[in-house]
Structure formats: C-alpha cells, structure tokens
Amino acid sequence: MRYELYYWSDLQGRGEFIRLALEEAGAPYVDVARKGKRGMAAMMKILQDRRGKRPPFAPPFLKAGNVVVAQTANILHYLGARTGLCPRDEASRLWAHQLQLTITDLVVEIHDTHHPVGSGLYYEDQKPEAKRFTGNFLSERTPKYLSYFETVLKKSGGPYVLGRKFSYVDLSLFQLVAGLRYAFPNAMKPIEKKVQRVVKVHDLVIARPRIEAYLNSDRRLAFNEMGIFRHYPELDE
C-alpha cells in the first residue's frame, strides 16, 4: 500500500505525528503538499471542493487506496493496526488510542500558548494573553500531562508506554518532548527531571535506525514559528 499524506507543506504541525509513524513503519508514502504547487493545489481541492463522499474537515488526512482517513489520532489508530505500530487486540488498540487522544488534548493546549484568543489572529495581537496562558500551561498543565505519562510508563513496566511493545504512542511522546524543548528550553529543564521515563522514551526513539535516518533527512522539516511548537523567548521565562 502506497499512502498519500496530505498536510501543510511548511510546518511539522499535527502532520508530523503521522510522518513519524510512516517513517518508523518503513511505509511507502508521498507527502503530497510538499511536492510543489500542484501538491498544495491537490490538497486544497480535496478540502474545498469536498467532492469525496466523506470529506475531511482539515489536514492532516491520509489516502490509502479509496479510503480517506482524517484526524491525527484516528489516522494513527488506522495505521497502527496495519504497520505493526500497535498490537492488534482490541484492548491494546483502545488503550493506545486513549493515550494518543490525551496527547491530542495536550497539543491543543500547546497551540493555545501562542494563540489563546483565536487561530485567526496573529500572535502579535494576543501577546499579553499568550503570556498569561503560558504561565499556567508551564506551571500546571505540562507537569500534569507529562507526569501522567510518567505514571503510565511506570505501570507498563517500560521502557515503552505499552511495556516492552513499541507503538506509535512512543513516537508521539518523542515529538512532544522534542517540541516542548524547542519551544520552552528553560521551562522544560526542571520539568524533565521529574519525568525521566518520558525523557527515556524520547532518547530511545531517536536511536531507532529509521527515525534517526528520517531526522537527518530533508524530509524532516525544522521546528519553526508556523507550527504548533513555537519558540518565543518571552513566553519561556
């Protein structure tokens, strides 16, 4: 199966969670919108024309033959069963998906650190609100979420969230740690000390051959201030 991933061409964003899974699985895929202007046009056509019978609301979405799957966690749920990135029994699939949806919730809050008042406005038009939101986010929310995953890792017996079995959730945890470090290098230092199992997942992921090759390739976009994880020094104090 040759997959087609549709996501914005210039940022990691939510699409990165899918890219990491496709790369780790060694699955053949095309990152459609990054294939020049025609790629972006193809994505916008699917979004705007809504010609398909089951149109996605927003990127990322994945085409697999005639199937179009949208919503990041749903795509991973779908891919997990097909690529070995999740055990096939229902209880494991539900649990992995539940964890991924908790990551989704955290990703929304990360986005809101720079856009608390509205996605349609510039960061520059909501800086005081962003500062207020981020203060609470770094002191309360990030520690709460990451310590939850620390507990999950403790209970699983480690080193992965499902125990000895590696899954797409570990890839997403890696991305969370990498992104939070990029956005909030100062604030993350004391937080990381309390979630060493989570940090260990990050380290195990970057040592995986396919991920290492991916991270060193030009397929991996750099973090930037168009994505979810943005480094605005004034927010990281």
Added chain:
Amino acid sequence: MRYELYYWSDLQGRGEFIRLALEEAGAPYVDVARKGKRGMAAMMKILQDRRGKRPPFAPPFLKAGNVVVAQTANILHYLGARTGLCPRDEASRLWAHQLQLTITDLVVEIHDTHHPVGSGLYYEDQKPEAKRFTGNFLSERTPKYLSYFETVLKKSGGPYVLGRKFSYVDLSLFQLVAGLRYAFPNAMKPIEKKVQRVVKVHDLVIARPRIEAYLNSDRRLAFNEMGIFRHYPELDE
C-alpha cells in the same frame, strides 16, 4: 453488561455525550458520581490513586467489566460497536469516529469561549479575552463547523450523518445544537438558517422515544454555568 459511567455529578459537560448514547441504546448503567458522596469519592479514588494498570487522565471514563475506557470519542467508538449505535464495518467505524473527533475539536473551542486564558482561572478573570475569543468563534468557527456537518449530511443523503443509519454522531450533533442554543440564543438564529439539515437531526433526536423520556427525566441535568455550554449574555451579542 452493566456499565459504570464516571463523570462530574453537577454538569452535563463531556459526560453528556456518553449519557445520550447509553440512554438511546437502552443500556443498563450507573452514573456513579451522581450516587451521592460515595460516588464522587469512588471516581476521585480512581483518578488520584491511579491503582489501575491503565489509569484514565480525566473524566469521563466508562467501566465495562474489567475494561476502563476514557476519552469521550473513544468511549463512543467502543460503545458504538456494542450497542448498534454505529455500523460494524471498519470504514463506517473510522468515519463515524472521525466525525466525532471533529465534534471534540468544536467542543474544545466552545469551552474556550468562556475560558480562553486558562481552565484554572474563573471566567470573571478573563472576561475581555472571552469576549474577543467568542466574537471570532461565532462569526467564523461555529458557521465553519456546522456548515461542514451540513455538507456531510447532504452527501450522506440524510437524514442522519451516516445516511439512513442512525448513529451516536447524530446524538452528539443534537447536543451541540441544544448547547449552542442555550449558550448563544441570539447568535444561533441566523446560523441555524444555513444549516437546516443539522437542525433537522436535532429535531429527529428529541423525537426518539428513549431520548424524549431521558430529557424529561431527572437523569438529564439542566445546562448550567459549570458546564461546557454556558450562557453569559454579554458574550451573545
């Protein structure tokens, strides 16, 4: 199977999407935290002690025998297959779940109309920001989401989001319309005119015998200013 639903006792919130599904399915369930102080204590114990091997991050969560499932959309995904509230084939399950996750995204934004700066703060401490957020939410976001579901209903052939087959997604659409009407009665009037298929789903749901009985029972909590849908007149202008 006798289900145990765990959710805050005094509000509809995210738990209401689960209650509606259990009621429509005629599934035997206990709304644990509403069974007095011991119920709330039982819920908090599961959340805080995290004794289970796979602890939930937050309510709502559902116990079904030994299985504990969390995350609203994941619970509905689980229940859908067991209660006839979703077709059993994989493509339909993925599609229904994708739609439910889009509803989840909208629910986050609805929550943020009164809490844009942080869940830990009172509404009174973020009123100017709430007003700014809600302006954009009502002029751009609500029409965008609801017109998306209008398109889905048009493409399905109606009257339900999956066509002639009723599903838990229809129950959630009902709850969205009812909640948005409660929170923003003025702003919703012109919006509804453009999404008549969505409004029709609402009307079909309240006419279903089990839902009608539920809505008239004391099991249905009233909307209030502790839930997701809050009526603050100053935001509805």
